[in-house]
Amino acid sequence: MGEQRIAVIGAGAVGAVLAEAAHAAGHQVTMCVRTPFEKLVVDGPDGSTELPVEIVTSAERVPEVDRVLLTTKVQDVATAEPWLHAFDDGRTPVVVVQNGVEHEESVSALGWSGPVLPALIYVGAERVAPGHVVRRTRARVVVPAGEPGSALPELPADVRVESTGDFRTEAWRKMLMNVAANPITALTMRRLDVLDEPGVRELCAAVLAEAVEVARAEGAELTSADADKVVDAYRTGFSPDNGTSMLYDRLAGLPTEHEHISGPVVRAGRRHGIATPMNQALLTLMRAVRPGGTG
Numbered sequence: 001m002g003e004q005r006i007a008v009i010g011a012g013a014v015g016a017v018l019a020e021a022a023h024a025a026g027h028q029v030t031m032c033v034r035t036p037f038e039k040l041v042v043d044g045p046d047g048s049t050e051l052p053v054e055i056v057t058s059a060e061r062v063p064e065v066d067r068v069l070l071t072t073k074v075q076d077v078a079t080a081e082p083w084l085h086a087f088d089d090g091r092t093p094v095v096v097v098q099n100g101v102e103h104e105e106s107v108s109a110l111g112w113s114g115p116v117l118p119a120l121i122y123v124g125a126e127r128v129a130p131g132h133v134v135r136r137t138r139a140r141v142v143v144p145a146g147e148p149g150s151a152l153p154e155l156p157a158d159v160r161v162e163s164t165g166d167f168r169t170e171a172w173r174k175m176l177m178n179v180a181a182n183p184i185t186a187l188t189m190r191r192l193d194v195l196d197e198p199g200v201r202e203l204c205a206a207v208l209a210e211a212v213e214v215a216r217a218e219g220a221e222l223t224s225a226d227a228d229k230v231v232d233a234y235r236t237g238f239s240p241d242n243g244t245s246m247l248y249d250r251l252a253g254l255p256t257e258h259e260h261i262s263g264p265v266v267r268a269g270r271r272h273g274i275a276t277p278m279n280q281a282l283l284t285l286m287r288a289v290r291p292g293g294t295g
Helices: 013-024 074-087 103-108 147-151 167-179 181-188 192-196 198-217 224-236 245-251 258-272 277-288
Strands: 005-009 028-032 040-044 047-051 054-056 067-070 094-097 116-122 125-129 132-135 140-144 160-164
Touching (some): 013 028, 013 040, 013 047, 013 067, 013 116, 013 125, 013 132, 067 074, 074 103, 074 258, 094 103, 140 167, 167 224, 167 258, 181 192, 181 198, 181 245, 181 277, 192 224, 198 258, 198 277, 258 277
Parallel strands (some): 005 028, 028 054, 040 132, 067 094, 094 116, 140 160
């Protein structure tokens, strides 16, 4: 595929991690951001890297690109509309790298006319300041198999890229990783160590059981074993000082993704006549959190 011109919309943890990966693969990277910063620095397990990316703050000054990576949170997609309109020529693909199960819907609502590639990313990373991200783990990216997956730019060998013939199932599997941990850490203002509390583990199991039932009704090939793996991963697969995206957003006084993590489970449960009281409780509590605050 060779060197490409890559635009990354959003300079949060995911945007910075993918900019780091794209640069390492030899691509030219442009960061499209609302809040300007002088340089992009990613602290990884092997040290700190200052990335020579172009930083632009106006959609009126964007360069021509070969690929667009949309890395904003789902609730912030509307803020990316000027960038998307500037890049949309009907041919350039956009890779939507977000949590939840609404990848295509999040850009189609804004009138994007080019190809859309939904993508999932697994990475432990935290934005600690504008232009400064701490990456604690290597990244894994999952995309649909076949022609759609070709929209993903070539990435370095240390980023594990997987393709799947059943992206719906993989999206709901990723949802399982988020649907309990994200709201619980955000509500308790604790990192993943909170999930080791016996009562919290029981709550996680109940939340995940509801999500699996809803996912199956939505056509995902998940079972209770998938929920068990997530509970085990919480305890053994992650450092207890890692956080979640919703916790980081709440600590920063930013809106959280609860409507796009807990919300789809509750809404789909209603469509299918499936009770989701645990997910509904977490969603209700997250809606009650003061916007922009920590209480």
